[in-house]
Structures are given as C-alpha cells and as structure tokens.
Amino acid sequence: MHILPKIYHRLYQTFGPQNWWPGDSPFEVIVGAVLTQNTSWSNVEKAIENLKNHKALSAHILHEMPAEKLADLIRPAGYFNIKAARLKYFMDFLMNSYSGNIEKMKKNDMKSLREQLLQINGIGPETADSILLYALEKPAFVIDAYTKRVLSEHGIMDYDKSYDEFQELFLSQLKRDVKMFNEYHALFVKVGKSYCKRRKPLCDECPLNDIRTKHNG
C-alpha cells in the first residue's frame, strides 16, 4: 500500500484545507514565489505590500523599473539585489514570450512551460513548480525543504535525495490533480512549520508520528 495518499488524508483531516497560494492574482503568486526563496513568508508580505503601495505589481511596470529601485522596494524580503535581478529576468521572459500576459502563458502545456521557466536565471525546480501549480494551475508537485524534512523524519526517503527523486515518488503514488497537489504541498508546509522545525522539533505531537509503523511496516 502506498503511503503518500495516507499521509495526505491524515494531514487534510488534521489541518483542513489551506487555501493556498496567499496572493490576489497569478502575477502576485509568481512574484511571491521568487521572493520567498529561502525566506520567511512574513518578510515577503512586507515586500509585496511595498510593491502594491507603489502600484508596481504588474509585468509592464516591473519590466520598466530599474533594478535598483525594485531592489529598494523588495528590501524586506532579503537578498534584495539578486531577487530584483531575478524578477527582472522573469519580466523579460514574460514580455518577450507572452506579451506580459499570464493568461497567454496558461494556454501552453506544462512540460513546455517548465522547460521555459527553468531556463530563466533565478528560477530553479521549486520556484518553477510553484509557479506552474499555484499561478498557472498545472499539476506540478512542489518539493521544498519541509517536504524533504517531513518525509526523511518518517523514514520514507533520505533527505539528501534529489529534487527529481522526491517529486517522482509523489508522481508515482498520486493521481495528478491540481487541487490535491495544491493542498498537499501547503499541508507539508503547515505540518513542517508546526512540528518539524530544525531547532524545535515536536515529533511526539506530530500527527504523522505513527504513520510509518502503522501503515508501512
């Protein structure tokens, strides 16, 4: 019996729907996906608020804006110089390939889009899959540090396995469903933040603490 469907049901029963991504538009989701790289979401919120206050949350505005000014607006998100450059790289791509129109992007197939995204400097596998799933509503399963930590803590897969190996594990055990992939990744973040932090792990109270012995031998 596969364990990943069981983990999903357990997490969903425990925490309920997470209703991700916290963002008002696909474009905001994409900006947030870049800004949250190795950064807490609370810091990203401040940066996005700055962009909104300056009415700068659009492809055209960000494409025209000098990198130094963009860096200043997103300062609270950390790594502001490199993230400003990365956002500009994405805007170049979006303007040149899709006329700055996310809806046009959505019409393309997931495989092509993933290849295109991974070619952009500053967009790696996790950011690409986050964009595909949460902005473009494609069935890409997002792997992040919490996912790897939770699975490795429960002896399901070694932490140092590659992104693609983790992703393949999910794809081999789950039906490819956008809504479920959306909730599942958000639930990993939820359980990870609550019980699987590096400094203060609360394994005894984790709702998954018996998942392996009970279902997997």
Added chain:
DNA sequence: TGCCAGGCCGGGT
C-alpha cells in the same frame, strides 16, 4: 544573541 526561513547560482573539485 545567534539561528533560521516555502532556493538558486557560479565556481571549484
């Protein structure tokens, strides 16, 4: 106070 957060790149083995 030091450690960590929803990664990724570029240069070196």
Added chain:
DNA sequence: ACCCGGCATGGC
C-alpha cells in the same frame, strides 16, 4: 555529478 560560499532581512 556533487559540493560549497554567497546572497540579507526580520522574528524569536
């Protein structure tokens, strides 16, 4: 194909 230093703010 890995491995590692760098990137930077805000919260606890």
